[in-house]
Amino acid sequence: MKKITFLFIVMIAFCWRSNAQFTESFETEIPATWTILDLSSTNSWVWDDTPEGDGAQDGSAIARIESGYDNPNDDYLVTPQITVTSGLNDRITFYVKSRSGTFLEPYEVLLSTTAATAADFTVVLQEESNAPGEWTKVTLDLSAYDSQSVYVAIRSTSQDEWELYVDNFVNDTFPACMEPTDLIVENISNATVDFAWTENGTATSWNIEIVDITAGETVTGTPTVSGATNPYTITGLTSNNEYEIYVQADCGTEGPSIWVGPIAFTTACDAFTAPYIQDFDNAGDIPDC
Incomplete structure (x- = not known):
């Protein structure tokens, strides 16, 4: 009887916590x-x-x-x-x-x-x-x-x-490591972009995943950059290319936060060099860059 009563109490406690x-x-x-x-x-x-x-x-x-x-x-x-x-x-x-x-x-x-x-x-x-x-x-x-x-x-x-x-x-409940919010990208060039976010805890290091959408990549949850600062300048990008980026706080012994994102952007075209000639001979052929 005592075992049955104990099991009943445990089940009540489990259900209460589950439904909370x-x-x-x-x-x-x-x-x-x-x-x-x-x-x-x-x-x-x-x-x-x-x-x-x-x-x-x-x-x-x-x-x-x-x-x-x-x-x-x-x-x-x-x-x-x-x-x-x-x-x-x-x-x-x-x-x-x-x-x-x-x-x-x-x-x-x-x-x-x-x-x-x-x-x-x-x-x-x-x-x-x-x-x-x-x-x-x-x-x-x-x-x-x-x-x-x-x-x-x-x-x-x-x-x-x-x-x-x-x-x-x-x-x-709030996680031990809070996720970043308010992701922004600024100063987009043909090869770089400035990436920033709001830190909601005490993290001083972050992980970033860069996904090349034009190349058909998908998010993996594996950092492209570890130990990043906020803000962070991403370099080595391809011109006129679509990207998505994600960020994760690294709280040390408390572990990482969940990944946050994506925020999407397209890099700028390469600068034209002189002389530049475009005769538009092909109908509808207005180049993106």
Whole structure:
């Protein structure tokens, strides 16, 4: 009997820890465990397995809402209840984008410590801002709510724009080695590019993988450059060539972060040397370089 009781307790503890985290990529639906609050009476959050623009962040489906026309949106997409436990599920991440970079969708992220009703979302986790025109990861810290049960809501406030997309929610904990964010490339020449990023932890060394898209290469997870500094100038590139680059923080004894990227760019053409002659004798033959 004691063995059975002990096993039962272990199973309860295992299930609780397993269910304390969640992921949701909306591949088949917006689950019934999520709550949709439609206060604008015009549009509402819906499931979409054929999103326009750049498609889903991962897989094929997303949750989205169309912008209000006569009145602004006031619509909440609410997570299941999260019982926050330090070191287990004290952060939430998701990806967000506007359907078009021309029509940016305002939204905010709110938190409730009581119930999944609009009046209870009194904590602002992220102030109203415009979702970018490309998929962007949002990371929110829930550690202040350790041992509390909370709900997190994405509230669309858009009017006369287009559509707001969200995808790939993850409720987990912060890794020992935080991944870099805000990757940028600058000063692109025919053979070099300056690559930079934001460090979110204490790393002072990073790994970089350079993928030659024109040559048909794909990402491998193996560094092209180890021990890079931030920023870093990549050299030895081919002119008029497409590349993607990834970066990973190296936290020493704590191990590396996950790889982040890609960020894509095309190198410039080689400079023309005099004399340069182009007679365009071949129809439609306007050279790239």
